[in-house]
Amino acid sequence: MGTTIVAVKRGKNVAVAGDGQITFGDRTIMKATARKVRRLYQGKVIAGIAGSVADALTLLDKLEAKIQEFRGNLMRAAVDLAREWRTDRYLRKLEAMIIAADQDHLLVISGNGEVIEPDDGVVAIGSGGPYALAAARALVRHGNLTPAEIVKNSLIVASEICVYTNDRITLEEIEGTGEQ
Numbered sequence: 396m397g398t399t400i401v402a403v404k405r406g407k408n409v410a411v412a413g414d415g416q417i418t419f420g421d422r423t424i425m426k427a428t429a430r431k432v433r434r435l436y437q438g439k440v441i442a443g444i445a446g447s448v449a450d451a452l453t454l455l456d457k458l459e460a461k462i463q464e465f466r467g468n469l470m471r472a473a474v475d476l477a478r479e480w481r482t483d484r485y486l487r488k489l490e491a492m493i494i495a496a497d498q499d500h501l502l503v504i505s506g507n508g509e510v511i512e513p514d515d516g517v518v519a520i521g522s523g524g525p526y527a528l529a530a531a532r533a534l535v536r537h538g539n540l541t542p543a544e545i546v547k548n549s550l551i552v553a554s555e556i557c558v559y560t561n562d563r564i565t566l567e568e569i570e571g572t573g574e575q
Contacts (some may be wrong), residue, residue, distance in 0.1 A: 397559035398431055400443035401531055401549045403542040404516040404521045405474060407571025410542035411441040411496055412550050414523070415563030424561075432565045435440030436462045437496055440469055441567045445521035446491025454480070454491050458504070469497045473510045481508035492520045498571035519549070525558030543568045548563040 402411040406504045413431035418424055423514065432443040440462055446449035457479070461472035473495060480486045486506070493504040494559040503518050509517075517535055519528035530552040535544045547566055554562040 397431060398445045398446050398521040399519065399527050399550060399552070399553045399560040400431060400494050400521055401519040401524070401527040401546045402443065402496055402501055402517070403531055403535065403545045403549075404496060405535075405542055407495045407498040407546050408542050408569065409441065409498065409501060409571075410546045410566060411443045411494060412543075412546035412566040413443045413445075414550055414554060414560045415519075415565065416561040417557050418557060421444075427561055429565050430565050432567050434567055435459045435495075436467050438557050439467060441496050444491060444518075445493075445524070447489070450489035451491035451493075454486075454489060454493055454504075457486075458493060458495060460501050467497075467504070469495060469502065470510075473500075473502050477504050477508050478509045480504075480506050494518055494520055496569070498569050505531060519553075521560070523550075523553035523560035526556045526560075527553040536560040544573040 400413040415428045417426040417429045431497045461476045465471040495502050525572040526547040554560045
């Protein structure tokens with residue numbers, strides 16, 4: 396999963412960011428400006444993808460269809476997608492992960508049938524995920540940055556460590572109403 400996606404949620408505010416690098420094999424950068432973070436469902440949901448490009452895009456399309464089917468209910472859509480992903484013979488072979496967020500939920504969706512909502516409102520996936528996760532948690536605990544500032548700075552840290560992550564960042568955020 397040669398990419399990095401990181402997300403931070405505080406109250407009703409959430410930001411998701413991803414790098415732009417697509418790596419072919421383990422030695423060649425094929426593209427530096429890919430958009431792996433997108434808005435779905437009238438801009439109310441943000442999704443970031445990591446993994447095999449074709450697999451990740453297939454799953455992103457399926458997630459978008461599920462969100463439409465459940466009229467914007469991200470949790471129900473994610474659970475239904477994870478169930479189908481785990482039980483369908485074709486989908487089971489797809490190698491990717493998704494971070495999906497709205498103003499109420501921040502989720503990681505995997506092909507093992509997992510839908511995980513982090514306790515601390517911080518999550519990251521992909522090859523640079525552990526680096527971005529550590530940086531984001533430190534910034535959350537020891538600063539007053541916005542979710543957007545945290546995910547951007549976390550990706551910059553990951554890009555300085557992970558060879559599969561660059562600093563061409565796509566960032567999307569939802570600024571909801573409520574406590575921070």
